Amino acid sequence: MSTTTTKDVARPAGPGASPVRPRRGPRALLGSRTFNFWLFTGPFLIGLLVFVYIPIGWSVWLSFFEARFTVTPEKFTGFDNYRQILRNGNFTGALVTFTVFAAFIVPTTWAVSLGLALLVNRLRFLRAFFRSVFFLPTACSYVAASLIWKMSLFNGVRFGLANTVLGWFGVENIAWLADPDPPWYWLVIVTARLWLQSGFYMILFLAALQNIPQELYEAAAIDGAKRGWQTFRYITLPQLRATSTAVILLLLVAAYQAFDEFFNLLSRTTWGRPPLVELYYTALGQNQDYGAGSAGAVLLTLLICVVTLFQGKILGFGRGEESK
């Protein structure tokens, strides 16, 4: 009973179907590879076309038109939108600020999550407990963390926890978020981000640490390497290269896409606005300038692509493979 299908799999033309035109029968169609390929991938590809390709294309198209309050503009303006958004100091300022932000937050998060992984990896007791503690913030959204940070931890008034603790040492209340000078708001943002992200990347590093063959450490000990810095520098770190590269890439992209905590922590302020928040206000704010907003989105995408490729070049994607 299963013979026909068996042959269908082996050759498109089964003996049961007409040998001249094998693809005509419904049975042969269901067995055909082409049909099945599109059956499996079709729904996804249609969605990808409609919700990813078309928006990107539309965005590029809009960026060359004067498109205020409309998404079907008629007036072609060439590169005017690009000129306008680049001359708009807010957006370029945001790009510069966030390149600095990325240059700071990426290595810091990398170091903290690696440090936590090294600590947890060496524990013998309570290991699962501590891993869970560091991992738990991953369950919180950026909005929830922003709320805790803004309303309680770094509340600018006397009853915020940070100001309370500083008060014990006689320090005056600090307006953490409400005053850009000195820019204390960066401390608030960086701590929130570290708290939210470190545990997640710690899990990645823990998995990678456990994949390092124990013999390497044994061999190093025989060769007289001291435990601690030497083995870390010459065995652990090189062995973690592939993971480090991936983590840094993920962190970089995440840094440029920062939105949630800035929008919530610094609402109504004009300082510390990341590119996406600028775009949000340009495109969906009072002016509804879809043209300039799209131009900004195109520029930001290009910047992220360049940074990603650049980072891949420096750290080397291929080179990570050999250490695996």
Add this chain to the structure above:
Amino acid sequence: MSRAKRGGVMGSAGLYLATGVAALFFLVPFYLLVRNALSTDPQITGEEWTFFPTDLQWGNITEPFRDPTVDFGRSMVNSLVVGVLHTLGTLLVCSLAGYGLARIPYRHANKVFYAVLVTLMVPAAVTFVPSFVLVSSLGWVDSYRGLIVPGLFSGFTCFLFRQYFLGFPRELDEAARVDGLGYWGAYWRVVVPNSLNFFAAIATITFINGWNSFLWPLVIGQDPSAWTVQVALSSYMTNQTVNYHLIFMATAISILPLLLVFLFLQRWLVQGIAQTGIKG
């Protein structure tokens, strides 16, 4: 020998001290959340820092649901519906495509795969302006469709499924096909039941990301009736009057479903992250 041993004891004491201090820092925000959620406003804003209220205000739990300014209950329901459907939809669509790309030989499969890979270069958050434009021209603003459908087609999740299925034992699904199930039958009766661990891992991460996402629901949810819980929380921060205990209780309630996910599904979650390294 004894010196080395003493060094070991000292070393592990230092190790546990360092880990403990780090853990304390990580727990402070949770402490503040619970403390404020179960206090009265005068206790929170009082002159002296109360470490923990002695008379816990369990009545606070119902307050966010009775608040007339923000329909918190509605936003929780929205988040739950969106989170579950988003997860199921993503799993269905992306796993099918991943299997097709990995295991069904087709002449142009590579070209199709590159078309998927290219989208990984463009971060989803950056295209929110054109996506919003598209979704609003479909008339999907303020609807579950608008919240869920555009997020289903994740190139990255599809990529992960493809990588996973490339390593899936060939004997299993080929045997099933030979037995007359065809690609479709073999997929549902053999491949999926044998991949539940991987599906669970991806499901957990997808649900967390869906529940916590903010930018897209903010853009789509113009009317408060379509707010997800994250948008509702965000609105508390810009309200004129601030009810500290209420908004902290609301935040605690909003985190609760994910804490349950963490408690009961941590195995899959950790495994999933280790295998895939995805988030947002």
